[in-house]
């Protein structure tokens with residue numbers, strides 16, 4: 001970081017003098033209490049204008065998930081879900097972020113039962129009574145990114161799978177409630193893990209939440225198995241996802257090389273995931289996409 005003079009223009013682009021703008025904000029991060037903790041660089045502190053643009057992206061993202069929610073059921077193919085998301089997103093002037101992302105072939109991820117995440121939609125895959133499916137939508141509008149996912153129960157689902165879906169949602173909200181300015185990224189994972197394990201489930205370690213807004217996947221990495229008080233300092237203006245993947249059985253997952261994307265539980269037992277996009281505020285947090 002280059003040293004900025006107190007009378008220089010602030011790094012945030014406000015046009016105000018640094019001493020009248022973000023000087024106190026930066027000083028707070030210098031506090032010795034944060035020694036050893038990664039501190040977000042200025043790029044990760046979003047301006048009010050950037051936040052507005054990301055909220056517009058999130059409105060489309062949430063709309064796409066609502067559109068799916070109104071239609072999904074027994075007999076839906078995962079390709080139909082892809083078509084709905086693609087059509088909804090494009091007709092709202094946006095781009096599905098997954099499409100062509102690092103070679104991903106579709107517009108949405110659909111992850112059924114033992115699929116942990118990144119399931120690829122297919123016209124051969126028909127949703128059956130009793131299945132649980134995660135639909136993960138990500139949107140680019142005007143260059144700004146949004147990302148959230150929801151679980152859907154198809155027809156009548158066993159009480160065991162229903163409980164997994166509910167506890168995973170609760171775990172995500174426990175993580176959300178742990179978000180507070182000048183707390184730590186590790187507080188989130190600690191809260192998620194405690195809730196999942198108290199209910200007899202295990203938490204996927206290899207994948208986590210991520211900074212989002214200016215990029216699809218940015219810093220910080222948000223582990224769902226972290227320790228409270230560890231990791232990057234949470235600073236107002238940071239935005240990231242919380243997206244725990246919770247397994248009914250063992251935590252271990254495997255990455256399917258045959259399609260390069262699908263992640264599955266090693267023991268074949270079901271996994272659930274919910275994803276929320278959140279902004280750190282001076283008071284606590286604000287949900288951006290869910």
Ligand code: MF3
Nearest residue numbers: 098101104109118136138147
């Ligand atoms: N939407 C996923 C996430 O929550 C990322 C999917 S990458 C894709 O981070 F290429 F598979 F779409």
Ligand code: CO
Nearest residue numbers: 147241243275
């Ligand atoms: Co995500």
